[in-house]
Structures are given as C-alpha cells and as structure tokens.
Amino acid sequence: MTARTSELPNIPLIESGAEACAALSETYPELAETIASLHERGFAIVDPDFAVEDLDAVDAYCRKALAGIGRIQDGWIQEASIGRLAVHRPVLDLLTKLYGRRAFPFQTLNFEFGTQQEPHSDTFHFDSTPGRFMCGVWVALEDISPDAGPLVYYPGSHKLPILRRMEIGGNKSYPDYEKHIAGLIDEHGLEPEYGLLKRGQALIWSANLIHGGSRRTNQALTRLSQVTHYYFEDCAFHTPLDYDLESGRPFIRQPFDLSRRKHVLSQRKHVDAQLSWREILAQRWHLWRQSPPRF
Ligand SMILES: O=C(O)CCC(=O)C(=O)O
Numbered sequence: 658m659t660a661r662t663s664e665l666p667n668i669p670l671i672e673s674g675a676e677a678c679a680a681l682s683e684t685y686p687e688l689a690e691t692i693a694s695l696h697e698r699g700f701a702i703v704d705p706d707f708a709v710e711d712l713d714a715v716d717a718y719c720r721k722a723l724a725g726i727g728r729i730q731d732g733w734i735q736e737a738s739i740g741r742l743a744v745h746r747p748v749l750d751l752l753t754k755l756y757g758r759r760a761f762p763f764q765t766l767n768f769e770f771g772t773q774q775e776p777h778s779d780t781f782h783f784d785s786t787p788g789r790f791m792c793g794v795w796v797a798l799e800d801i802s803p804d805a806g807p808l809v810y811y812p813g814s815h816k817l818p819i820l821r822r823m824e825i826g827g828n829k830s831y832p833d834y835e836k837h838i839a840g841l842i843d844e845h846g847l848e849p850e851y852g853l854l855k856r857g858q859a860l861i862w863s864a865n866l867i868h869g870g871s872r873r874t875n876q877a878l879t880r881l882s883q884v885t886h887y888y889f890e891d892c893a894f895h896t897p898l899d900y901d902l903e904s905g906r907p908f909i910r911q912p913f914d915l916s917r918r919k920h921v922l923s924q925r926k927h928v929d930a931q932l933s934w935r936e937i938l939a940q941r942w943h944l945w946r947q948s949p950p951r952f
Contacts, residue, residue, distance in 0.1 A: 662891050666757040667787045669889075671695040672815070672863065685754055691861075695755060699815030699866035705747045707796070707857050714738035715767070716798045719881050723769035732767050733915060733949065739765050740952035742796060743885040744916045748859070755861075758790060758889035761921070763912035771806020771880040772870035775835040776842060780819045780864045783886060783910075784897050786927040788819060790889040791864040797854035798881035805880040806873035808852035808860065811842060814867040822897055831898075838867060888912055893927035906930060911940055920944075 666673065670681050671692055678696045682689040694701040718736045723729055733740035743762040752760035764783075783791050801807045825837045841847070851871060852860050862868055873880075888894055899908035909923045909930050920941055925931060932940075 665891055669755070669789050669863075670757040671755045672789050681755070688751070688754065691751070692755065695861065695863060698812035699863040700810055700812065700868075701861050702852075702854065702858055703751065703861065704858050705745055705751070707742060707745055709857075711738045711741045711745075712798060712857055715742060715883060716881055719767050719769055719798065720879075723767065727769050728772070729767045731765055733765050733952070734944070734947050735950075737950040737952040739767060739883065740915055740950070742883055744952065748794060748885075749916060752792065752794075752861070752887055752889075756790060756792075756889050758891065760792075760887045760889055761912075761914040761916050762885045762887050763894075763914065763921075764886040765915075766884045766886075768882050768884075769879055771873045773806055773872060774870040776809070776811065776838050776867045776869040777835065778814070778820065778838070778865045778867055779862070779886070781822075781834060781897055783864070783888070784819070784895050785864075785888060786893040786895070789864045790892045792887050793862045793868075794885045794887065795852065795854075795860045795862065796883045796885070797852075797856055797858050798883060799879065800855050801853050801880055801882075802875070802878050803851065803853060804873070804875035805878035806871050807854075807880065808868060808882075809849045809871040810852065810860075810862060810866055810868035811847040812850055814841075814845070814847050815863040815865045817841065817845070817865065817867075819865055822900060842867065888921075890921075891924055893923035893925070893930075894921070895923070895928065911937055913944060 678692055682692050691701040715738045743765050749760050779793055785791050795808055825833055894910040894912050896908045907928055907930055909932055911920050911932055914921050
C-alpha cells in the first residue's frame with residue numbers, strides 16, 4: 658500500500674458504513690461475497706490457495722512438536738513453513754484491500770486438538786488505535802470434524818461495542834471476563850456457528866468477533882490448525898489485559914512484522930506512550946538470539 662499515512666482510513670473499510678463497503682465491492686467485484694460476510698457477520702471463509710507442501714510441512718511439524726503440548730505460540734521461530742503460511746501473499750493482499758491499511762502478521766498459534774477455549778474477542782488481547790485494525794486468520798490443516806471441537810463463532814457479535822476492562826470491574830480475573838461474554842451472548846441472543854472447514858481453507862475473523870473452541874465430543878480426533886494474528890500499518894498496538902489500571906498507562910506493544918522481518922513501534926500520534934528503550938532493545942535482542950529461519 659502506497660497511500661500517504663494521512664489518507665489511511667480510521668475505521669477498517671469492511672467495518673465502515675454500508676456505502677463504503679458497496680464502494681469496496683465495486684472496486685473489487687471478485688471479493689463482494691467476502692466483503693459482505695465480513696461486514697455483516699464479522700467473518701469470512703476463503704480459500705487462499707496455500708502451497709500443498711507448506712500445509713504438509715506444518716501438519717507434519719505439528720504432529721511431532723505438539724504431541725503432549727497441544728499448542729505452540731510463534732512456531733515460525735522454529736519452523737519456516739509456519740512462517741510461510743503467515744506471510745502468504747494472497748492473504749496479505751486480501752487483508753490489505755479489506756482494511757485499507759497494509760496488513761502484517763505478528764503472531765502464530767498452532768493447535769493439535771480443539772482448544773475448547775471459552776468465547777472471547779481478540780480486542781481483549783490485542784487492541785489497536787485506531788480501533789479494530791487487527792484480525793485473526795484461522796487455517797484448517799485437515800478437514801475439521803464436528804466431533805473434534807471446531808472453532809465456534811457468533812456472527813454479528815463484531816458489531817457490539819468493544820469491551821473495556823474497566824467495564825467488567827477493572828482488576829477482575831479473566832474468568833470474570835468470560836462470564837461477561839457469556840452474558841452478552843445470552844442478552845443479545847447470539848447464535849453460534851461452527852468452523853467445519855476443509856484442509857487449506859481459512860476463516861478471517863474481525864477483531865471484535867466473539868469466538869472460541871467448541872466442546873470435543875471425540876477426544877481421539879485431532880483438529881490441526883494454525884491461527885495467525887494480523888495488525889495493520891501505522892497504528893498504536895496495545896494489550897488491554899496488561900493495562901496499568903492505577904496509572905491508566907496503556908500497555909504499548911512492539912509487534913514483530915513477520916512479512917518484513919522487523920519490529921514495529923507503536924505510533925505515538927495515536928497513543929502518547931511508548932516502551933522504554935531498554936524494553937525495545939530487550940525484545941529485539943530476545944528474538945534475534947533465537948535466529949528465526951528465513952521463509
Ligand atoms: O482455535 C480455536 O479453538 C480458538 C483460537 C482462538 O480463539 C484465538 O486464537 O484467538
């Protein structure tokens with residue numbers, strides 16, 4: 658994306674009004690269905706045409722490395738094929754068109770089995786200023802069985818206001834947050850849908866879409882998957898769970914852009930806070946020492 662920063666949208670294009678989405682569909686008619694689904698329902702299922710060799714390599718790595726662990730965060734630091742799925746050009750280009758800012762991956766998670774994670778929104782874990790410039794891309798590494806605890810999500814929930822920590826009593830624990838989300842699902846009569854994706858398909862979810870892992874009814878079934886979390890250029894990036902509630906200091910992040918292989922500082926023009934130089938350098942040194950492979 659070559660737009661000057663002053664021309665970048667302050668709301669993701671797909672989360673802007675119906676008119677902006679209609680204009681986006683006119684520009685990219687081949688994406689009309691994806692645009693409509695993300696705008697109205699907060700998710701879209703796409704087939705990004707990943708290389709079969711990459712799917713095979715991630716699948717093989719997960720079966721070996723995840724045995725007995727179940728989950729690995731930032732596996733791209735060890736395994737190049739995980740990084741290749743995260744930086745897959747068609748995904749980056751698609752997200753950039755949909756959001757109006759350049760997308761970059763900053764975290765990967767790989768799972769062997771269904772997570773059975775309670776419903777939550779990513780905005781509680783990874784927030785941005787301007788808001789909603791974050792999304793998740795969930796990739797099926799095998800055909801997903803309804804008995805393997807598929808991803809569950811609540812269409813339309815992305816339109817709810819972003820929940821702030823103070824609204825659930827500030828320092829309360831994560832289970833209090835989960836209870837609050839369960840209450841919202843009841844209050845708004847949100848109906849679940851399940852991610853029964855085929856191998857190689859991907860589900861994009863909006864930052865505020867409520868999602869989680871449904872119950873595994875067959876414990877023997879694997880549910881190999883990769884989630885990549887994306888941020889967008891020229892924002893401030895923060896972690897609501899780490900806010901210092903007493904001082905009101907937002908916890909500013911320095912995400913690592915896997916596609917350009919460099920750390921990205923939060924833009925001070927959005928949030929007047931920054932990590933200290935010691936923190937910035939310590940994070941860079943920590944990653945450098947692990948010498949991630951090229952992908
Ligand atoms: O794969 C799942 O079951 C849930 C993953 C998830 O919620 C996340 O990565 O935010």
